[in-house]
Amino acid sequence: MRTGVPASEQTSCAKGGPQAYCPENTEGTEAVQVTDCQNPEDNQPQNEQGYSNPQDFGQLMASYEGKAKGYQVPPFGWRICLAHEFAEKRKPFNANNVSLSNLMKHLGMGLRYLQWWYRKTQVEKKTPFIDLINSVPLRQIYGCPLGGIGGGTITRGWRGQFCRWQLNPGMYQHQTVIADQFTVCLRRKGQTVYQQVLSVERPSVLQSWNWGLCGYFAFYHALYPRAWTVYQLPGQNVTLTCRQITPILPHDYQDSSLPVGVFVWDVENEGDEALDVSIMFSMRNGLGGEDDAPGGLWNEPFCLERDGETVQGLLLHHPTPPNPYTMALAARLTADTMVTHLTAFDPDSTGQQVWQDLLQDGQLDSLAGQSLPSQKGVGLAGAVCVMGKLPPRGQCRLEFSLAWDMPRIMFGAKGQVYYRRYTRFFGPDGHAAPTLSHYALCRYADWEERISAWQSPVLDDRSLPAWYKSALFNELYFLADGGTVWLEVPEDCLREETVGSMCQLRPLLREYGRFGYLEGQEYRMYNTYDVHFYASFALVMLWPKLELSLQYDMALATLREDLAQQQYLMSGIIAPVKRRNVVPHDVGDPDDEPWLRVNAYVVHDTADWKDLNLKFVLQVYRDYYLTGDHCFLRDMWPVCLAVMESEMKFDKDQDGLIENGGYADQTYDGWVTTGPSAYCGGLWLAAVAVMVKMAALCGAREVQDKFSSILSRGQEAYERLLWNGRYYNYDCSSQPQSYSIMSDQCAGQWFLRASGLGEGDSEVRD
Structure with a gap:
């Protein structure tokens, strides 16, 4: 029995057309080979009207080799192929960029700054409000953030990574957390035929997972507060469209404050065979940094049924002071879907346990009860999975949410306790994550209607250029992701x-x-x-x-x-x-x-x-x-x-x-x-x-x-x-x-x- 995915058999985009790995000789599965993508040099560029026309979105989409347009992706916004590489590698401005003449002119200021910087960092143990010594590396990776106004934000990169975190008020952590991923599993006639992490990365951890998605057949599209990622799965006649939704709603002073994001997966089957499709959402408890190191983190499953709607998922409790929080991964249970979970796995391991669990039957074990508290220096993660039926030439929808509940906050001086705006509606006791998840999954359709009503007059105005329509909405991200706080x-x-x-x-x-x-x-x-x-x-x-x-x-x-x-x-x-x-x-x-x-x-x-x-x-x-x-x-x-x-x-x-x-x-x-x-x-x-x-x-x-x-x-x-x-x-x-x-x-x-x-x-x- 194969217990992992050899690197030589993982999905590759290398020239010569290697094939995607699909499970082989695994219990409950059979070996199936599918054609994977080839290097774009081996293909003629697409020139049909729509998403693959380079002139529509310029060089950012020049690498796209797919034909899939995705499900209801709008024509305006910022779009980029997941295989794109920026030719210009930019760097942040720092002290090294100051010319000699300017250095001499501002020598006194420079010396005073160094003295002030030393006192701030070494004596007061604080971070400077402007740090010219330790600039944040410039990475051309960021996409639309998740989260409303003032409750903290989590930014996803345009390649799908969870990579910038502003949970503590106004303070940013620029960490890409490898375990935070979506994974797809396709099954035909009771057999798993395709399983792939929807990431182009090849990390050094979780090596039993099938990484290295071919980015030439996927693209990202941002029109804040929504974003779409379209994946054309090689050889499967299946297209996935993930729509990311955040409640940024003009003139709304309740839902706009919520620390939530919704992921709606629309799956289209262009083949003649029925499929079972599963999407697994995995997430680490914490970011894997010093806040997690003391241990004491723990996960537990939850199920909330209210007003005829059921939401199931996992709570990731992170009680580290001074601003403890609970993260909730959740999915909507419908008559056509099944929701399962894995309460705990080690995100720094090979990941064999969770990978094999999903591979067996497209579901997770769903053991009852909470996990043991994490040990010092040992990571903790969990996963939620939704399975749906995908008829021939048909479509299905799978719905997830991500919510975080950090109701009480203190700023760096730790002098005063504040309550975030959303606690007015969901309570300040730190137990709101399940309710936030349920609310988001039941209300997102209304949010989308309101977003469309707000944006349509601009998007439909033929007198406005496309770049303006994109910039006008996408640059609003900073109202939520500007270290923003909204306090009672x-x-x-x-x-x-x-x-x-x-x-x-x-x-x-x-x-x-x-x-x-x-x-x-x-x-x-x-x-x-x-x-x-x-x-x-x-x-x-x-x-x-x-x-x-x-x-x-x-x-x-x-x-x-x-x-x-x-x-x-x-x-x-x-x-x-x-x-x-x-x-x-x-x-x-x-x-x-x-x-x-x-x-x-x-x-x-x-x-x-x-x-x-x-x-x-x-x-x-x-x-x-x-x-x-x-x-x-x-x-x-x-x-x-x-x-x-x-x-x-x-x-x-x-x-x-x-x-x-x-x-x-x-x-x-x-x-x-x-x-x-x-x-x-x-x-x-x-x-x-x-x-x-x-x-x-x-x-x-x-x-x-x-x-x-x-x-x-x-x-x-x-x-x-x-x-x-x-x-x-x-x-x-x-x-x-x-x-x-x-x-x-x-x-x-x-x-x-x-x-x-x-x-x-x-x-x-x-």
């Missing part, structure tokens, strides 16, 4: 002196929670305000209450101060962490205690930045314009007055136009700007125009007259000092860059027009 706000967190005169702050935060997302996955600061300015349109147009919540948090932080002294890396000056009536750069680092300690950014003292206050004013009015929320405008009005009064000191010559200070005092924090500038000056004039409008709405006639006068003088100064007859100069210095064109000088004008203003007196020259 307890009543005692909002003290009366904190709330002040903001009448809507308490009810809004209590109802919709607190929202935070990072500037970047490796630029680790929550709600970095100078760049939220650009991204905020997605939030206010799709989840406006979250945008208002963020604005209230920013208003509260603006009115506070933190007089603790901080050395800033660029200049070396020592100044307070946060001054009153100045908009903060960010609300903190997830490895510290965000919202309680703001301004994790220590490169510059941003109290003197010229654009942060202006961006707050512009966003307040834009948010009012798009939501029509008069209470919000009234609450924000005193804060807008305070930050504009703070900004006045930068107009040193009282000509109605602010001046930059001769250093990088705005969001482009490596670009020195001197005197009046097109970018900051344009933002200033736009903010002044907005103050005129808001003063009128708030009945503040004296304020309206004051800012009307400033606007008139400022427009004249802007034209006189910056317009050179053809365009606006970068700034008013005598440096060569002064005569360059900065495209973002239009930012203020853009916001005015997006807010229904920008015509007539409030507009500068087009």
Whole structure:
């Protein structure tokens, strides 16, 4: 009896056409050979209309040799053949990329950074919010993430791997977990004829499994929050389409918060014989890193029947502090399917046990009871399998879900316990994983209808280019996978002196929670305000209450101060962490205690930045314009007055136009700007125009007259000092860059027009 799959007989795409291994002389099976894929050099490129036409998706699909189009895969999105290899191997920017001239110019900053980095990593045992020493390697592997907003995310690669994890809030682990796989098993007339891990990889563990799927006959298609992977199985006349669904639903403040993902497998049989088809979903308990090493992890099966629907699966309990969680692998049981499980196997072994179990009859043993707790240094994994009947020339559907329940979280400082948004609906006790799984598998069809209704007007608009349709939706991934947290706000967190005169702050935060997302996955600061300015349109147009919540948090932080002294890396000056009536750069680092300690950014003292206050004013009015929320405008009005009064000191010559200070005092924090500038000056004039409008709405006639006068003088100064007859100069210095064109000088004008203003007196020259 064969107990494993010899490497020489595994599926291969090597030139010469070796054949896929199918089980041989195994109990309950018979030896069957099938034709596998050959190198694309041995084939003529497909040119039929549809998925294999290279011109439709460019070089990313040039390697695709299959004819399968998959089940209901949309025509728009980002598509790539699983055999594609990127010709350009990119690397992240790090200290080695700094030129000698720049190094000498910023020598002081570099030395201060090294000193700060050493103290942060070696003394405080924390990770730097920007780590130039240990950059995350750039890997061109990532696809759509799983998980709603604020409950953590798990990113799958476009080749199907589970490879980026953000379960602990705001902190990423870039680990590809080999045991986390889907495997297909086909049986004809009671015999297993094909069994294959749906992965092109050939790892050093689980070697009894049949790895090395031929990527030339498979492709991935992303249109967030859904993704499709199509597998044409060589020689089997069978096509698998896996549809990945995440509940990202505009204007939905419940299901959009759920830490779940659904995998729907549509299996098509183009042959004349009936088949039994099984899909096995295996997963390691944990990531195989130091969090797992102490042991104590355990798995157990579950079955939840509710409202006539039954869901079965496995719970993977990971009780490691400070943020314990339970992962649930689950499948929907229907009249046409059978769900089985394997509670425990060793993911670092050859995998013979689970492979043979599936190979025997297309099912798993389904032993009752929980596993023993894992031993120190020993891995633990489990698997769930669904089997269905596949008629000749027919189709069947197999449905899985992945859910994770980490209800209580602590940030890096471990100072305060928070509850995630979804606990409002599914409870905070840590036992919600089965219910989340059941809910997801019963509701995903409704989610898909709502996703289609949201996306169709854009996708069906013939005036929009295909690349735009893809980018518009796929780039939304960052709202969920930006280290995002969506937290419940307890009543005692909002003290009366904190709330002040903001009448809507308490009810809004209590109802919709607190929202935070990072500037970047490796630029680790929550709600970095100078760049939220650009991204905020997605939030206010799709989840406006979250945008208002963020604005209230920013208003509260603006009115506070933190007089603790901080050395800033660029200049070396020592100044307070946060001054009153100045908009903060960010609300903190997830490895510290965000919202309680703001301004994790220590490169510059941003109290003197010229654009942060202006961006707050512009966003307040834009948010009012798009939501029509008069209470919000009234609450924000005193804060807008305070930050504009703070900004006045930068107009040193009282000509109605602010001046930059001769250093990088705005969001482009490596670009020195001197005197009046097109970018900051344009933002200033736009903010002044907005103050005129808001003063009128708030009945503040004296304020309206004051800012009307400033606007008139400022427009004249802007034209006189910056317009050179053809365009606006970068700034008013005598440096060569002064005569360059900065495209973002239009930012203020853009916001005015997006807010229904920008015509007539409030507009500068087009």
